[in-house]
Amino acid sequence: MSTAAAHGAHADAHEHHHESFIRKYIFSTDHKMISRQFLITGIVMGVIGMVMSILFRLQLAWPDQKFAILEMLLGRWAKGGVLDANFYMALVTIHGTIMVFYVLTAGLSGTFSNLLIPLQCGARDMASPFMNMLSYWFFFLSSVVLCWSFFVETGPASAGWTVYPPLSALEKAMPGSGFGMTLWLVAIALFIVSALLGGVNYISTVLNMRTKGMSMNRLPLTIWAFFFTAILGLLSFPVLLGAALFLIFDRSFGTSFYLSDIWLNGVGALENVGGSPILYQHLFWFLGHPEVYIILMPALGITSEVIATNARKPIFGYTAMVISLMGISILSFIVWGHHMFITGMNPFLGSVFMFLTLVIAVPSAVKVFNYLTTLWRGNIRFTPAMLFAIGLVSFFISGGLTGIYLGNAALDINLHDSYFVVAHFHLVMGSAAIFGMFSGIYHWFPKMFGRLMNNTLGYFHFWLTFIAAYLVFFPMHFMGLAGVPRRYYAFSVIPEFNVWLEVNQLITVAAIMAGFAQVLFLWNFFYSIFRGKKSDANPWNSNTLEWSTPVEHIHGNWPGEIPTVYRGPYEYSREDREEDFYPQHIPGDDEGHGHGAPKTKSAPVHTEEPAAQSGNVLFSALKKVFGFSPR
Amino acid sequence: MLTPMQNSESRPLKFQPKEAFRMNPREFVLWLLIVASIMLFAAFTSAYILHRKDGLANNQWIQFDLPVQFTSSLIIAALSSVFMLLSFRAAKNDEISRNRSFLAITLVLGIAFCLLQYSGWKYLTSIGLPFVPQEDMVGGISASFLYVVTVFHFLHVIGGLLLLTIALFRSFRLQVHRKDLLFIRITNTYWHFVGVLWIYLFLFLYFAR
Numbered sequence: 001m002s003t004a005a006a007h008g009a010h011a012d013a014h015e016h017h018h019e020s021f022i023r024k025y026i027f028s029t030d031h032k033m034i035s036r037q038f039l040i041t042g043i044v045m046g047v048i049g050m051v052m053s054i055l056f057r058l059q060l061a062w063p064d065q066k067f068a069i070l071e072m073l074l075g076r077w078a079k080g081g082v083l084d085a086n087f088y089m090a091l092v093t094i095h096g097t098i099m100v101f102y103v104l105t106a107g108l109s110g111t112f113s114n115l116l117i118p119l120q121c122g123a124r125d126m127a128s129p130f131m132n133m134l135s136y137w138f139f140f141l142s143s144v145v146l147c148w149s150f151f152v153e154t155g156p157a158s159a160g161w162t163v164y165p166p167l168s169a170l171e172k173a174m175p176g177s178g179f180g181m182t183l184w185l186v187a188i189a190l191f192i193v194s195a196l197l198g199g200v201n202y203i204s205t206v207l208n209m210r211t212k213g214m215s216m217n218r219l220p221l222t223i224w225a226f227f228f229t230a231i232l233g234l235l236s237f238p239v240l241l242g243a244a245l246f247l248i249f250d251r252s253f254g255t256s257f258y259l260s261d262i263w264l265n266g267v268g269a270l271e272n273v274g275g276s277p278i279l280y281q282h283l284f285w286f287l288g289h290p291e292v293y294i295i296l297m298p299a300l301g302i303t304s305e306v307i308a309t310n311a312r313k314p315i316f317g318y319t320a321m322v323i324s325l326m327g328i329s330i331l332s333f334i335v336w337g338h339h340m341f342i343t344g345m346n347p348f349l350g351s352v353f354m355f356l357t358l359v360i361a362v363p364s365a366v367k368v369f370n371y372l373t374t375l376w377r378g379n380i381r382f383t384p385a386m387l388f389a390i391g392l393v394s395f396f397i398s399g400g401l402t403g404i405y406l407g408n409a410a411l412d413i414n415l416h417d418s419y420f421v422v423a424h425f426h427l428v429m430g431s432a433a434i435f436g437m438f439s440g441i442y443h444w445f446p447k448m449f450g451r452l453m454n455n456t457l458g459y460f461h462f463w464l465t466f467i468a469a470y471l472v473f474f475p476m477h478f479m480g481l482a483g484v485p486r487r488y489y490a491f492s493v494i495p496e497f498n499v500w501l502e503v504n505q506l507i508t509v510a511a512i513m514a515g516f517a518q519v520l521f522l523w524n525f526f527y528s529i530f531r532g533k534k535s536d537a538n539p540w541n542s543n544t545l546e547w548s549t550p551v552e553h554i555h556g557n558w559p560g561e562i563p564t565v566y567r568g569p570y571e572y573s574r575e576d577r578e579e580d581f582y583p584q585h586i587p588g589d590d591e592g593h594g595h596g597a598p599k600t601k602s603a604p605v606h607t608e609e610p611a612a613q614s615g616n617v618l619f620s621a622l623k624k625v626f627g628f629s630p631r
Numbered sequence: 632m633l634t635p636m637q638n639s640e641s642r643p644l645k646f647q648p649k650e651a652f653r654m655n656p657r658e659f660v661l662w663l664l665i666v667a668s669i670m671l672f673a674a675f676t677s678a679y680i681l682h683r684k685d686g687l688a689n690n691q692w693i694q695f696d697l698p699v700q701f702t703s704s705l706i707i708a709a710l711s712s713v714f715m716l717l718s719f720r721a722a723k724n725d726e727i728s729r730n731r732s733f734l735a736i737t738l739v740l741g742i743a744f745c746l747l748q749y750s751g752w753k754y755l756t757s758i759g760l761p762f763v764p765q766e767d768m769v770g771g772i773s774a775s776f777l778y779v780v781t782v783f784h785f786l787h788v789i790g791g792l793l794l795l796t797i798a799l800f801r802s803f804r805l806q807v808h809r810k811d812l813l814f815i816r817i818t819n820t821y822w823h824f825v826g827v828l829w830i831y832l833f834l835f836l837y838f839a840r
Contacts, residue, residue, distance in 0.1 A: 257776075
């Protein structure tokens, strides 16, 4: 049976397919429903993580103040209205865990990879819809186990989100090393299974299930980003699993993979000999560094798409963007040591990691440059999605610059574990990625729910969050440079740090402001699902295939046959076209000039450059260098 | 099977994009999971190397011979791969009863492999090298690593035995033949993977200890 007939028959079968409530909304195998499940769960976890951050920010800003609401909410963890020190560490730990894994990995990748990979590649669904469903339910189970850890006697895990041994390996070390830590490890193991199941599906779908005409160099940059992200996850999550397994063996069976020569107060000298906590750091950060790119790359892919669509211009340097994604992916595996500069490693090894860390800034800078040049002289539509995409570029630049400082092994001696690090990763990873996620939500909300979000609320959401994020994280750079360490419960016993109390108060007020901005977003999001203005099939006049599907979701995505693709995804503002967009699936006069067809000088694909640009030698040279390739 | 690219009006497109890489998606998913598994064992063996280096420097690493049972299981693994290959070839040629016989032999050899591994662990425990080092036992961590590596390989073999059992059932139900080779091909690939993995792990443990 030919591919076309098979797809047609498949679509016909699904038009008559009636699903029960459970099959349609709970145990769905439809990628569109699974993407919404990931999104809602990610949002719920994000709210929990954000509330935690506000709780510990209250402690940092007003360390001696009693807050009755804290005791009301947290009970024994905030006796007398003052946060318990152990619980403070737990809040910091779970905040980090939730934000890094549950919101920015599963919530971001899980949502948009599931939504967009089949739609933008031209597939009916993922390669294995059943495995896709399993991926979500493992994620859900993982979230439940993590939330359960809040209700155990000794409290949740509290060794920082990195859970370094020996604190995490010794159940009696502190309250947060007890059953809560075991639950953390179980939750992460379940999460890794979810990530692997999802990742193999994404890779398989991108490589094996693209529609006719969709060659790799016609894929939108979102798909390239999700593809490389999935590869990173496939190669790095098993190593974290290995690290977690060794930790479980040390905790539960008494092995000594990470432990040696330990004296525990109240217990005495332990029997463990021969282990090394540095081993854990190597295994953890082997995932940990690719993990930050697993978080960032989907956001960068989304930004590419949103900027091109809303600037009404082809993305500048498509090939360079793909190669830079590839470069970031490869380099991300060989820079993990920059998280361990102060562990006593050989200085020569430190300089190798330093060099590679600085090199990884190059492909990142290529992407930023290409975003800016895409915006340059674009016919920009400042939709909320576009604002968030531009906001990502801002955070990526400001946060990325401080990465250069931290990547220097000598400077890192002073800056490691200080607020400088906190500022850096919250800007370049936290804020940038969350802005990418918001951009994606605003942009693809019509595709997910058939309605539009409210623009006015979107603008308020953007400006409040953007300003608040800078107010929260920028001052932290100065705190870090002054030596203020991270993860401390209070600084009141250290007079030198008391000068930062008012700064902490400013940060906390800004964090609360950011929290209120998210309430606006949540209202807008949930209200618009039910009462938002109904959208048409292609509200943004975009070129990519997902906008060729009907507004009402159907199983199998397209009624009838899947469209054939004739060109790349960024054919905007062509002078030979009346409209400023040219969808991929519309056959046109230029059918013979796609990938694989001979390109002749007498039949250029693109029109003449505007006179002002064609006369600009520097601009033309830069275009050649950064691979602006006609298609 | 790749088909020529056609548009919806059934006339050939003027351009012919290079034919894309196509493999059955489920088979491809298996290969990806194999890659993930390789990374897990890479983590284990990297940890082993790091630990050994530090352990030897601090006199906290015991060197010991691998149990003879592991050498036997290496031979059994290689034999079972041969029979699995024969089984797959029989399926491709529609030789149903040969396919069934070879699958059964592979399954039996797989069970023998598991028993030999268990016997090897028991031997190690009996000579004072348990998974959890005993009190005052310097360098016992080296045995702990061996158990982790071999137990996780064992778990992978259990998965392979499950696939073989299902393949055998399907063969009895005449669902394994030339026109439906997907499941047996997946089983074949996976079984060779666990076999090759054991060869690698054995050689690693033998030379790196």
